[in-house]
Amino acid sequence: MKKNLLKFVFVMTALALLVTACGTPAQPTEADAALIEPPAATATAVVEPTSTPKPTKEPPKTGPLATAAALSAQVTLVPPTPIGGFDTANLTADDYVGIVKQAWHIINANYVRDNFNGVDWHAIYDEYVLLAEDVTSSEELWVLLADLVRELSDDHSRFVPPGNMEGEFGVGGNDGEALPWTGIGVWPGPSREDVYFYAWDVCQYGAAADAGMVRGDVILAVDGVPLVPGEEGFTREQTRAVVFGTGGDTVTLTIQSGPDQAPRDLELRLGGGGGCIDWLYEVVSDSPYIGYIRIPDFDGDAADNLRAAIADFETEKPLDGLILDVRHNPGGNSDDSSGIFADGIVGTQGPLREGEQRPSYRIRGVDWNDTTPLVVLTDGSSHSAADYFPAALKELGRATIIGMNSAGNTEGIISFGLADGTLIRLAVMTMALNDGTILEGVGVTPDIEVPLGMWGLRQQPYDVQLQTAIDFLK
DSSP states (O other): OTTTGGGOOOOEEEEEEOOOSOOOOOSOOGGGOOOOOOOOOSOEEEEOOOOOOOOSSOOOOOTHHHHHHHHHTTOOOOOSSOTTOSOGGGOOHHHHHHHHHHHHHHHHHHOSBTTGGGOOHHHHHHHHHHHHTTOOSHHHHHHHHHHHHHTTOOSSOEEEOGGGHHHHHSOSSSTTOOOOBOOEEOTTOSOTTOSSOBOOEEOSBSHHHHTTOOTTOEEEEETTEEOOOBTTBSOHHHHHHHHHOSSSSEEEEEEEOSTTSOOEEEEEEOBOOBOOOOSEEEEEETTTTEEEEEOOOBOTTHHHHHHHHHHHHTTSSOOSEEEEEOTTOOOBOOHHHHTTTOOEEEEEEEOBOTTOOOOEEEEOOOSSOSOSOEEEEEOTTOOTHHHHHHHHHHHTTOOEEEESOOOOOOOEEEEEEOTTSOEEEEEEEEEEETTOOBOTTTOOOOSEEOOOTTTTTTOSSSOHHHHHHHHHHO
């Protein structure tokens, strides 16, 4: 096998838009836990959650598992070889060097930008081949391959060792064992523009609900450590600390529930959770007749769910307006959903490489109508397909966008197999509008910008962004 190993021809295993960094919290797994360090707080109320009824529906995946959930309906993983199928313990020095060369050539031939984001890719080859000559184990090789991909400074592209397959594709892992958590939905963020860490959702069952937390509560600290955003907003580690705690059986959240209420500490005993908000639709105005649909993701049922909600609204009379909420939506595939409302060429998709073709990105519809006024609500946690959806409807003149910039997470990725059974997930394409505007890293700019502010999510009866949409349609 040693001499034949490098003759292995890598294969493409899956193609899908990347869902970044990642999902709506729920029954979490070990891969999603993260630790942070603790300081002081205010008066503490110890909350022992009541026994949690068994949820009728498993909550959506969190973290990297949200990526798997969003892709599961459209991607079949066909690993190039079973993980562990090679006798990796007996690889030779030549094998290690060859696998690094293979990884370099995959990136060289397929990466979305042929300038490699300003990196001298040929110099990288010389450097990493030299480093590979000193590798003595598969573990060292995997560290080196991860470093190689990181040279691109591309958040979407990454090396996937065997231990990360659960996070990427939902295969293997910890036999489905769920981690204890708080029952708070904040994934995939707070949005990058948020100054405050909101409880975006509080599931019906779980420690947070038992403690009396509600949507829009502002979380100020975790185990005494203040939650302060950086230049790119709150970190994944901060989010995980709120959802999963910091390593013990309990976690203390310092929260504030309103401008006239003092911050207070809640010690939550981590456990199960359920009854998390998924799809939601309701009439938000009788005259004019306006419907609201919350789209938590664009998985395989999204278009059918939209059609069913619209049909339910219009049982007795047609809608005068419709609000589609893709805030905190991690993505999936929104083309069919867009086709309910619009038809036309939005722009192009493909690599940004000299001489490469960029096919037109066309939405084919219309399944419902193209005249009823639409509003799409977006924020900095509207990722991937939740970037494409408002981009398409805005570009085709079909909807008004209200809220904040979407995430700008528009690169498509392909999984390439390496000769030892590991993978590189590589950005190979991105989206451009008809005028050539690239949305990656920028997102869709709203027609009406509405920040949440500290208490915008707690505004009654509807949060400030949703209320702006209602007023606009009226």
